[in-house]
Amino acid sequence: MxxxxxxxxxxxxxxxxxxxxxxxxxxxxxxxxxxxxxxxxxxxxxxxxxxxxxxxxxxxxxxxxxxxxxxxxxxxxxxxxxxxxxxxxxxxxxxxxxxxxxxHPHVFGEAAARDVAAQNSAWEVQKAAERAARAETGTLAGVPTTLPALTRGLKLARRAARVGFDWPDPGAVLDKLEEEAAELRAELPAMDRARQADEVGDLFFVLVNLARKLDLDPETCLRDANAKFERRFNAVEKVLASEGKAPADAGLEAMEAAWQRVKAQERGQA
CATH class of the missing domain: 1.10.287.1080 (MazG-like)
Structure with a gap:
């Protein structure tokens, strides 16, 4: 090599x-x-x-x-x-x-070695100084708008949390999630797409913060959920095929029954 x-x-x-x-x-x-x-x-x-x-x-x-x-x-x-x-x-x-x-002054300079938490703090101080040098002012300045929405939401929330604008614990975020879900439910009868989109966006943002408080990456969480859905739905199609059925013709009840069978099999293998 x-x-x-x-x-x-x-x-x-x-x-x-x-x-x-x-x-x-x-x-x-x-x-x-x-x-x-x-x-x-x-x-x-x-x-x-x-x-x-x-x-x-x-x-x-x-x-x-x-x-x-x-x-x-x-x-x-x-x-x-x-x-x-x-x-x-x-x-x-x-x-x-x-x-x-x-x-990395603790590696290449004369600064004392730091633990991970201290280094993360020093890193953010340095990045803030670099943003200030570029005349980017404000806590949320410099977060690229071209990032995937979940990733950008996570970065924005982390920036706000560093100055104290944050929920105290994951439970408080779950409370906020229930509040936002109730607000979306209240918007459903009116069929106002702009309002519904606004409330769905709020739900996504709260979920991003829930992942952050649990020290999880929201992109990874959603990617894994996509993979799980894909795996299970493919298995559902195989179950239906073994019964001589196609998904489009089987109906929701049969597909749901197959879905539950697949889930039970996966849990039994875990």
Whole structure:
């Protein structure tokens, strides 16, 4: 396995030269016509594919492949910025290296070693100073609007909690969840879609905070729930097929009975 700085530098230089060649006047027509906005969705997609490879085991060969795809996205953006006369890959690497040194004075400086809680606090102080330097004011400043909604809600709630705007415990969040559910129920007869959407959004946000208070990641919770539903519904279809039925023709009662059978089987195997 090659892991020396020299090897890494040579392979990175090769990747940078490939990217430059693709964007050259006689390079790839598709790559040449892209810009930051058109490449951004691919960058997000590749990050999710890295997470998926990790969730699968991790699957190390796939993880290596997906990390390469994600690195290529960074190289792509840096190449376009270089063409615009703004910055290149060396500046990107230098900026993150400087940031990591700045945010870890207990490792790279003379500050005393900290426990995890103290380090997290110091990290947030440093990030707040960096936001202030960028003229981003306010507790919630700088949380990207392009994040997945659950992730952004979690970040916003964490920021607010750091200045004391928080529920005292998970039980209090559950009380708030019941309150929001009651408000949504009250909106159902009116059929006002805007009001209903507002109340559903409140429910989601409270659920994000419940996960936070339980030290759970809401994206992971929902991802696991999706996987569980998919697994169980696929099993329901197999149960119905063994009875010569299709889901669309079986009816809700038969599907619910099959669902309960599948759940009971899973619990028996646990």
């Amino acid at each position: 090659s892991d020396t700085p020299k090897d890494a530098g040579a392979e990175l230089a090769r990747l940078l030269s490939i990217m430059a060649r693709l964007r050259a006047p006689d390079g790839c027509p598709w790559d040449r016509e892209q810009d930051f906005a058109t490449i951004a969705p691919y960058t997000i997609e590749e990050a999710y594919e890295v997470a998926d490879a990790i969730a699968r085991g991790p699957d190390f060969p796939q993880l290596m492949d997906e990390l390469g795809d994600l690195l290529f996205q960074v190289v792509y953006h840096a190449q376009m910025a270089s063409e615009a006369g703004q910055f290149g890959f060396p500046e990107v690497a230098r900026a993150i290296a400087d940031k990591m040194i700045r945010r």
